[in-house]
Amino acid sequence: MLVVSKEWSESRQTEVSNSHNGFIKKAMVIGGGIAGISASIDLGNGGYEVVLVEKLPSIGGRMLQLSETFPTLDCAQCTLTPKTVETGQHPLIKLLTYSEVDRVEGRAGDFRVKIRRKAAYVDWEKCTGCGLCQQKCPSKNPSEFDRAMGLEKAIYTLSPQAVPNKPVINPNHCRYFQEQKCKVCQKICPVGAIDYEQQDRFVEERVGAIVTAVGFDLIPVKSFGEYGYGEVPDVIDGLAFERLNSASGPTTGEIRRPSDGKIPKEVVFIQCTGSRDPERYMPYCSRVCCMYTGKHARLYKHKVHDGQAYIFYMDIRSTGKGYEEFIQQGMEEEGILYLRGRVSRIFRERDKVIVWGVDTLTGKKVEVSADMVVLATAMIPQKDTKELAGKLGIKADEYGFLTEAQRKLRPVETDIEGIFIAGCAQGPKDIADAVAHANAAASKVQGLFAKH
Amino acid sequence: MRYACLRVGRRYAFLELVMDYLYFPGCTLYTKAKNFDQTARNCSLLLGFELKELKNWTCCGATFPLATDNIMALLPPSRILATAREEGTVLTTLCAVCFNVIKRTNRLIQGDGEKRDKINNFIEKNYQGDLQILHYLEILKQDIGFPQLREKVKKPLEGLLAAPYYGCMLLRPFKEMGFDDKEKPTLFEEFLEALGAKAIEFPYKIECCGSFQSVGSPDVATECAYKILGSAIQNGAEAMVSTCPMCTFNIDHKQSDIKQKHLDFKPIPVFYFTQLLGIAMGLDYRTLGFEQNAVDPLPLLSEKGFL
Numbered sequence: 207m208l209v210v211s212k213e214w215s216e217s218r219q220t221e222v223s224n225s226h227n228g229f230i231k232k233a234m235v236i237g238g239g240i241a242g243i244s245a246s247i248d249l250g251n252g253g254y255e256v257v258l259v260e261k262l263p264s265i266g267g268r269m270l271q272l273s274e275t276f277p278t279l280d281c282a283q284c285t286l287t288p289k290t291v292e293t294g295q296h297p298l299i300k301l302l303t304y305s306e307v308d309r310v311e312g313r314a315g316d317f318r319v320k321i322r323r324k325a326a327y328v329d330w331e332k333c334t335g336c337g338l339c340q341q342k343c344p345s346k347n348p349s350e351f352d353r354a355m356g357l358e359k360a361i362y363t364l365s366p367q368a369v370p371n372k373p374v375i376n377p378n379h380c381r382y383f384q385e386q387k388c389k390v391c392q393k394i395c396p397v398g399a400i401d402y403e404q405q406d407r408f409v410e411e412r413v414g415a416i417v418t419a420v421g422f423d424l425i426p427v428k429s430f431g432e433y434g435y436g437e438v439p440d441v442i443d444g445l446a447f448e449r450l451n452s453a454s455g456p457t458t459g460e461i462r463r464p465s466d467g468k469i470p471k472e473v474v475f476i477q478c479t480g481s482r483d484p485e486r487y488m489p490y491c492s493r494v495c496c497m498y499t500g501k502h503a504r505l506y507k508h509k510v511h512d513g514q515a516y517i518f519y520m521d522i523r524s525t526g527k528g529y530e531e532f533i534q535q536g537m538e539e540e541g542i543l544y545l546r547g548r549v550s551r552i553f554r555e556r557d558k559v560i561v562w563g564v565d566t567l568t569g570k571k572v573e574v575s576a577d578m579v580v581l582a583t584a585m586i587p588q589k590d591t592k593e594l595a596g597k598l599g600i601k602a603d604e605y606g607f608l609t610e611a612q613r614k615l616r617p618v619e620t621d622i623e624g625i626f627i628a629g630c631a632q633g634p635k636d637i638a639d640a641v642a643h644a645n646a647a648a649s650k651v652q653g654l655f656a657k658h
Numbered sequence: 659m660r661y662a663c664l665r666v667g668r669r670y671a672f673l674e675l676v677m678d679y680l681y682f683p684g685c686t687l688y689t690k691a692k693n694f695d696q697t698a699r700n701c702s703l704l705l706g707f708e709l710k711e712l713k714n715w716t717c718c719g720a721t722f723p724l725a726t727d728n729i730m731a732l733l734p735p736s737r738i739l740a741t742a743r744e745e746g747t748v749l750t751t752l753c754a755v756c757f758n759v760i761k762r763t764n765r766l767i768q769g770d771g772e773k774r775d776k777i778n779n780f781i782e783k784n785y786q787g788d789l790q791i792l793h794y795l796e797i798l799k800q801d802i803g804f805p806q807l808r809e810k811v812k813k814p815l816e817g818l819l820a821a822p823y824y825g826c827m828l829l830r831p832f833k834e835m836g837f838d839d840k841e842k843p844t845l846f847e848e849f850l851e852a853l854g855a856k857a858i859e860f861p862y863k864i865e866c867c868g869s870f871q872s873v874g875s876p877d878v879a880t881e882c883a884y885k886i887l888g889s890a891i892q893n894g895a896e897a898m899v900s901t902c903p904m905c906t907f908n909i910d911h912k913q914s915d916i917k918q919k920h921l922d923f924k925p926i927p928v929f930y931f932t933q934l935l936g937i938a939m940g941l942d943y944r945t946l947g948f949e950q951n952a953v954d955p956l957p958l959l960s961e962k963g964f965l
Binding site: 551553 | 840861
């Protein structure tokens with residue numbers, strides 16, 4: 207981390223605003239996932255000011271939801287937290303969390319970005335992050351961060367290591383907003399930070415370049431009729447399995463199925479759920495599912511030694527450094543049963559989940575009476591990516607992924623000078639690729655700034 | 659104004675008829691599934707429409723050809739469609755297999771100009787594929803409406819746990835049939851609830867009954883039927899409801915075979931949906947053709963107090 211004194215940073219700020227020919231050498235990064243964080247740190251360490259805009263209350267993005275990462279099986283939070291902390295403490299990085307880009311005007315060197323800061327109903331200036339309000343809040347609701355498996359208070363932070371560690375109130379769940387009573391958090395707050403009257407407010411930032419790293423989402427499990435339309439409780443998606451497996455998740459890292467909390471002894475993993483299916487869902491390959499399904503099965507075997515993991519696959523795409531070895535190790539040493547074929551139907555029978563599939567290598571129909579099913583659902587863009595692309599004046603493809611200027615030789619630039627893209631907003635990527643993409647975007651921004 | 663005369667309960671009723679539907683019964687409905695045909699006709703009178711039988715109809719062909727260039731197999735349904743178009747714009751069927759063959763042929767004639775010309779040359783007609791093919795259940799839903807049907811029910815089937823069995827022919831292929839949701843249809847359930855019965859959800863409701871395997875390899879069909887019935891019973895069903903004479907043959911008439919193979923199997927009656935409709939509409943049970951059902955439904959019906 208670059209160590210700079212506050213004074214230096216302030217003097218630098220004036221220097222920047224008096225930049226050459228009105229070209230502002232300050233960047234905005236939209237999206238605080240691993241790609242946005244990596245780009246911000248690069249730019250900050252390069253000596254440029256960065257405004258990092260994140261729509262959730264804290265940064266970290268999807269990676270914060272993961273348990274371990276392939277192919278090294280190291281803990282996602284352990285590798286990510288130093289990065290989020292560095293971002294939070296960086297003198298040149300200004301965090302605007304719980305904020306969304308509202309309007310963008312101008313051109314490279316002088317973008318004026320209007321940002322909506324959503325009402326947190328907590329005065330973050332006063333808040334010390336003590337967490338008392340979250341302990342005492344009486345309203346418990348399914349947590350979106352835990353894929354609706356854990357409970358979340360109406361006043362919450364995304365994780366205990368949240369950066370910034372400031373809570374927000376969800377008015378849809380808060381008893382005060384719904385029933386005009388309670389106010390427990392206001393009473394308990396030692397510094398009087400709770401402010402039910404807070405409104406959304408708008409701030410304007412002037413920057414010279416923008417990196418868009420708004421990330422991805424997963425196609426909802428309820429899109430799959432053949433897999434029960436999301437109505438079978440023990441059919442979950444990959445991110446939900448990550449949460450089950452995560453020490454900070456709803457089961458504190460024990461693999462327990464959502465319906466009754468039992469440890470599943472037979473788990474079926476289904477790859478390419480919604481990917482590579484041009485007739486019904488997404489025609490593209492989501493690129494990470496082969497690897498993370500292999501990882502899931504291995505992690506499952508590490509925790510439930512007498513359990514059996516089945517993986518239904520179309521083919522294994524393990525094209526990365528150390529990836530193929532990782533898959534082979536799972537097959538040979540950990541006894542994971544790979545079945546080449548698709549699953550036609552999943553339904554619940556008593557407390558079991560019945561999986562009907564086919565093994566195309568033996569030509570036999572397979573019926574597994576499983577305890578839990580994990581669907582490796584397709585990666586799709588965040589639902590407002592297209593809208594954001596419209597605001598920025600850049601292109602998005604038919605699915606909503608942002609389009610780069612040139613597929614091979616200009617992978618991080620867009621058609622608009624000064625606007626760059628990074629990470630899964632451009633297309634499905636694993637963490638290593640997303641970070642490399644973000645590093646590239648940051649270096650492009652620095653190149654642009656250095657030119658002026 | 660037209661009227662029909664029908665015995666309802668102990669009296670004869672004069673029923674006002676609002677409209678007609680051109681109706682293709684199909685061969686089975688004149689033989690093995692007479693009860694299906696008769697109850698459908700009587701119920702429609704009670705609901706204010708008449709099933710007007712198509713003139714000079716023939717067999718529908720019984721299967722839609724799997725080979726795309728097989729024009730011969732498409733001729734019988736095409737001829738039916740062409741004659742029907744001379745008489746009206748909507749054609750309705752009851753049998754799920756006929757519905758499947760006719761609807762798919764219609765769609766093919768609509769969309770494939772080359773095949774259309776070839777077929778028209780063969781049958782010496784000029785049919786453009788502009789008929790609307792409706793299943794009886796679709797008429798009940800779209801034209802009558804389930805809320806309205808509920809109002810017309812005289813004897814609600816309260817307490818009857820019925821498993822709606824769709825089979826494949828109503829639904830598949832999904833793109834061509836467009837009958838209801840492809841993986842989890844609910845039309846049949848809505849119908850049963852309108853009659854006051856409780857629809858049982860069971861995973862095998864859209865699985866194949868074994869179809870023509872009951873001729874060539876009867877064991878396969880019996881096993882299919884056992885799985886379907888077993889799953890429905892396990893989920894609490896007291897009776898099955900079917901839309902298809904083929905399915906009914908496999909899941910009703912084959913129950914004696916199942917019982918020989920699986921000693922713990924307890925037979926349950928299988929109704930055509932129109933038979934249940936008839937009971938609910940107050941028709942005399944002796945006119946509903948229960949003597950053609952393989953598993954006698956009368957004990958269940960009298961136990962429930964529907965007779």
